[in-house]
Amino acid sequence: MYCWHVKTKIRYALMFCIFVSIASYFTMYETTNGEESICTETKNAFLNQVGHFWMAGMQKTTQNEILSSDENLDLGKVRLDVEEYTQISDKFCDRKVKTKFDKQYKFRQGDYDVIVVKSPNRQLNIPGIENNPHFAATDSFFEDKSENNFLDNDEERNKTIDQKGMEVDDEIIHSNRSQTFPLTPEDALLIFGDELTPWEKKEIMKYEKIWYVGEGANKTEVHQEADNNYGFDIESGRYKGQYKVVLNDHIAYRYQILKNLGMGNGGTTVKVLDHSNNELLAIKILVNTTARGKDLYMRELGIMKYIGSNATNKNYFSRMFDTIYFRNHYCIVQELLGDSLHDIYSNRPVESLDLLRRFSSDIMHAMYYLSELNIFHSDLKLQNIMFLYEKNDQSEGQLLKVGDFDLSCVPHAEDFHYRCPEGVVFQPLYCRSPESLLNLPVSSQSDMFSLGVIMAQLFLGTPLFIGRDEVDQFAAMMEVIGLPPAYIISQAKEIYARAISYATRTWFRRIPGKRPLDYVLRDIDPLLFDLISECLEWDADIRITPKEALLHPFFTKVNR
Numbered sequence: 001m002y003c004w005h006v007k008t009k010i011r012y013a014l015m016f017c018i019f020v021s022i023a024s025y026f027t028m029y030e031t032t033n034g035e036e037s038i039c040t041e042t043k044n045a046f047l048n049q050v051g052h053f054w055m056a057g058m059q060k061t062t063q064n065e066i067l068s069s070d071e072n073l074d075l076g077k078v079r080l081d082v083e084e085y086t087q088i089s090d091k092f093c094d095r096k097v098k099t100k101f102d103k104q105y106k107f108r109q110g111d112y113d114v115i116v117v118k119s120p121n122r123q124l125n126i127p128g129i130e131n132n133p134h135f136a137a138t139d140s141f142f143e144d145k146s147e148n149n150f151l152d153n154d155e156e157r158n159k160t161i162d163q164k165g166m167e168v169d170d171e172i173i174h175s176n177r178s179q180t181f182p183l184t185p186e187d188a189l190l191i192f193g194d195e196l197t198p199w200e201k202k203e204i205m206k207y208e209k210i211w212y213v214g215e216g217a218n219k220t221e222v223h224q225e226a227d228n229n230y231g232f233d234i235e236s237g238r239y240k241g242q243y244k245v246v247l248n249d250h251i252a253y254r255y256q257i258l259k260n261l262g263m264g265n266g267g268t269t270v271k272v273l274d275h276s277n278n279e280l281l282a283i284k285i286l287v288n289t290t291a292r293g294k295d296l297y298m299r300e301l302g303i304m305k306y307i308g309s310n311a312t313n314k315n316y317f318s319r320m321f322d323t324i325y326f327r328n329h330y331c332i333v334q335e336l337l338g339d340s341l342h343d344i345y346s347n348r349p350v351e352s353l354d355l356l357r358r359f360s361s362d363i364m365h366a367m368y369y370l371s372e373l374n375i376f377h378s379d380l381k382l383q384n385i386m387f388l389y390e391k392n393d394q395s396e397g398q399l400l401k402v403g404d405f406d407l408s409c410v411p412h413a414e415d416f417h418y419r420c421p422e423g424v425v426f427q428p429l430y431c432r433s434p435e436s437l438l439n440l441p442v443s444s445q446s447d448m449f450s451l452g453v454i455m456a457q458l459f460l461g462t463p464l465f466i467g468r469d470e471v472d473q474f475a476a477m478m479e480v481i482g483l484p485p486a487y488i489i490s491q492a493k494e495i496y497a498r499a500i501s502y503a504t505r506t507w508f509r510r511i512p513g514k515r516p517l518d519y520v521l522r523d524i525d526p527l528l529f530d531l532i533s534e535c536l537e538w539d540a541d542i543r544i545t546p547k548e549a550l551l552h553p554f555f556t557k558v559n560r
Contacts, residue, residue, distance in 0.1 A: 297330035338387035349461035452535025
């Protein structure tokens with residue numbers, strides 16, 4: 001009986017020692033460079049030590065489970081071969097470290113993921129890994145918001161490692177693009193090789209500096225034999241030859257595509273982030289139909305350079321910053337502007353007269369500075385009149401700018417890049433001037449007719465003239481502004497004869513003067529009506545000029 005009590009006491013004493021050992025094990029401290037950190041062993045190593053101690057003290061073989069505490073590192077996420085990598089395990093620290101860590105590094109060790117935490121001012125030195133062919137490392141920045149807050153591994157980025165001691169060279173880590181880019185093509189291939197398509201791995205070598213590679217974008221699949229520019233272009237339909245826009249992909253390994261701003265006959269405009277300086281810009285990717293795309297590019301490039309060099313005031317036009325030739329497309333890097341008037345007022349009127357006056361004034365100023373250079377915009381419409389970036393109806397100062405010069409030209413210019421080509425149809429149908437409809441000589445005065453139509457449309461909320469084709473459009477114009485003078489009719493006998501007797505499929509006939517302008521624009525401000533009517537003169541020589549329009553009482557007598 002006595003012996004039984006003695007054995008029981010010895011057994012309880014041994015158990016007490018075991019639990020004391022366990023508690024001591026989890027509170028061991030290691031001091032390095034004056035910093036205190038809690039260090040743990042791997043799960044398997046710990047189980048082996050406890051198992052040997054238990055067998056020596058109890059002389060009994062039983063299977064024991066030791067559950068990890070919530071306060072310790074989740075060893076299930078870090079799987080190591082204890083016999084081969086025991087020295088690595090000493091470098092894992094648990095969540096209760098009081099020191100604020102900078103970074104954590106993740107690498108492949110055999111078939112397992114290993115996470116190593118690096119505290120400030122402490123070098124990361126893990127022996128035995130330098131020559132491991134599976135090694136790769138990533139880092140992530142985090143903020144220690146509380147004592148028990150562990151690492152936030154929001155982003156993992158490739159690292160370049162110093163093989164002599166595994167010290168990370170922060171100068172070439174791309175966790176902060178503004179500090180680590182640009183890269184050479186070779187470095188970009190090394191770091192982002194898995195993110196690039198086979199095509200890009202060859203294409204990237206053409207670029208001296210790499211700022212962005214479109215990581216994570218759903219990139220276009222390239223087909224060497226495809227007729228649509230290897231698969232990069234829209235294959236058929238209205239927008240055949242336009243570049244396929246892929247959000248978050250790159251343009252020229254520098255610009256990140258953020259949004260498709262719109263497509264037109266001349267090209268596609270996208271909103272981009274320039275990773276070389278973190279600026280938001282717009283890039284117009286001109287249509288890729290070989291000769292036509294090049295012609296549009298040369299014309300728009302020439303006009304924008306001409307405006308930039310010669311206009312007495314450039315504030316009313318979109319600015320050009322650079323040009324690119326990318327994947328067989330000519331591209332123009334431009335100032336980013338806001339929504340167009342079409343985006344906001346295509347189906348509703350501008351109800352404020354003061355706002356309509358401000359809109360008209362900004363557009364008229366643009367027309368004035370273009371007329372000084374004898375430039376015919378030729379594509380003036382709501383879609384090409386845009387708010388300044390981050391401005392709206394409530395903003396102060398200038399609100400609008402005019403853009404899109406791919407159809408612009410200079411009548412009778414010596415340089416063919418600027419000259420208005422003969423036999424070309426100018427202006428959108430609903431804004432087309434009489435001289436464009438009648439194939440007569442055009443000029444910057446032709447834009448004034450379009451501006452009259454635009455001001456009327458902003459007041460009405462719908463286009464002033466709505467024709468199905470050119471003949472119907474001419475008939476619709478006569479229906480509102482009456483018959484043209486006889487000398488104009490004599491130059492357009494054919495279209496006049498067809499328009500005067502034009503009937504729709506339902507036998508609807510337009511009668512000249514049936515819906516006069518003062519009826520269509522009833523309840524409009526009298527001064528605005530007078531300005532619009534002077535813009536809608538049949539004869540361009542009689543039509544009001546931009547300079548005369550800016551002196552019109554509608555603009556000068558604001559406080560009447």
